[in-house]
Amino acid sequence: MMLVRRVVTTTSLAKFFPCFSSSLSKSGRFAYHASSPAPSLNPISDDSCGSENEEAEIDWDELGFGLVPTDYMYVMKGTQDGEFINGELNHFGDIKLSPSSGVLNYGQGLFEGLKAYRRKGMGGGIMLFRPEENALRMGMGAQRMCMPSPSVDQFLHAVKLTVLANKRWVPPQGKGSLYVRPLLIGSGPVLGLAPAPEYMFLVYASPVGNYFKEGVAPINLLLADKIHRAIPGGTGGIKAISNYAPVLKAQMHAKSKGFTDVLYLDSVNKKYLEEASSCNIFIVKGNVISTPATNGTILPGITRRSIIELANDLGYQVEERLVSVDELFDADEVFCTGTAVVVAPVGCISYCDQRYTFKTGVETAAQRLYNTLTAIQMGHVQDTKGWTHEIQ
Template identity: 60%
Template sequence: MATSHQLPNNGKASNRETEKIYANMDWDKLTCGVIPTDYMYIIKSNEDRTYSNGTLVPFGTIDINPHSAVINYGQGLFEGMKAYRTKDGNVQLFRPEENALRMQMGAERLLMPSPSVEQYIDAVKQVVHANKRWVPPWGKGTLYIRPLLFGSGPVLGIGPAPQCTLLIFTNPISNIYKGQTSALNLLINENFPRAYPGGTGGVKSISNYPLVFQVVKEAKAKGFSDVLFLDAVEHKYIEEVSSCNAFIVKGKVLSTAPTLGTILPGVTRKSVIELARDLGYEVMERKVSVEELLEADEVFCTGTAVGISAVGSVTYKNKSVTFKTGADTVTKKLYDLITGIQTGLLEDKKGWVVKID
């Protein structure tokens, strides 16, 4: 029997009523682990490279051809999104059209047909609505949404798949990213670039991420939160952390690496740039050297999973530099602003929020 939870309207509910609203689990113990939900969404491309007749199916394993392009050649993309529970119990998305457009950009790079923006958003809304009881209560976490687009059709010679599949599943996660309880402690890796010019660093290709597994594992074994990678050409300009964008703050100026093919155009990154300018800060998308980073007032990371996360320290060539964190920082102002919009605490004046019926 589930324990009862305080309802968003501060009323009391019986256990049975609570079970109808929320899945049967202890939300106070939520982490970022794997938690299967009820349904997933699947849609396959037609012969004319369009999509139609997608469907919700019970969450579970899928059949895949051993000849599929995703298995043999890594032809696949993924997106990362969240559904947020508001204080009054409603559920909403944050800028889903931006994820749809980014998937289209990545699909073009990898020669895959992609759903329209309208099809993508409709599919996301369907799967979130079907798994609505898995959206954590307000303040307890979010429902992470993982859309996958991959070459499911069979190929033998090197080339794109004749058919692709869009699969969307969900997973409730804590507001604390992967056990993070304090500001990030980053290690700069000067020898191993994350992405190369002409590669796929600017899209969310599934092949981007295994490359950093070993480096990040070694850094974490030394007590670091994550790795900040440098450019592949000169090895002197900061690019990304393993799964998020990075910003530096110096006075009233925020700087972040430009999206020129090796930097992922993050949705949170884009939103932070606009919100910071609204607050009167100058924001520059430019190359940022390690030396500039080490002299910054603040450093923070942005991404769907990490949200806006302050960086407490960066270590480079065995030298550690600390940065301002906590209250009365630019990072905290931006965090409060964007999470307020995402969770309904602040009015959405930009039309970024999409409500789930």
């Protein structure tokens, strides 16, 4: 099979960022294509940025999933009519917002999350996994939230530029990844309930390790029966910022009792699985892998979609449908998927004072799928699906 690679390199960065000049002889040129004018970049002085080959001063072995401020972030402004122009790299730092901005007053905001992985060795290239899917999902969410959004090309350009500018913060392979967080917010002032007149698109990044404190060990979930993550007709199917604060109370209660996270039921029948606080859920029974259908209350995860395709390739029968609590408790295996968690095996779930345990370990579907997915993400195997973008 032929290896599918999309390579983005950095020649044009030299005139804006002298810190990239050391690699020009081997890097080639940074490609950018968009229907609107290419973002302009403000120069950042040479003495404020280190060599791209300089390794960040950080203990990679102690890396958790928390914010580690990096060097640069990308900022681009947009108008209500959908025009986004004049994007630029800035030093990572605070942003200025009106007290009456749409995001602060009415929660008009979206976010995405994706990861950059380093190929083996600090001199290796950097891999992005399906970033165009994040761009498309942000566009879908923007429509629901009455917001304009960057084009796919603008989104990809911003993500790649941010990763390259923070290249020294990408962990060595096997030590973690660079988590990339694109944000789209209503930055313009508005008092009455209405869409903001101006928008801001930002991309920042932070090196991260495992999302859960358990690392790659099985996680322990609490099944919530009184708090629900989403309702039909709401915004549960998009990555609205307002989706996440409502689950904090349930999550903090669960963690205080020793649980890793919370799994939620549907808000109508209260008997069908939806998802966990920040990841999708799968159950395994024999050769059948089932996951709740994305019917508007469940986020259509990019890792979720990838796992479904890989599971089919590996010979499993995959079903997207309503999954009841009774089926959950009868499952052989349970696992969660998401950009942050990748594929996380579930060791046990507690519900109504009952504890249910599930199979974990090397001979499970979850482990097999984790190995297959991460091999593609890190460039260990040929990407026959065209899912990865390599940047240098």
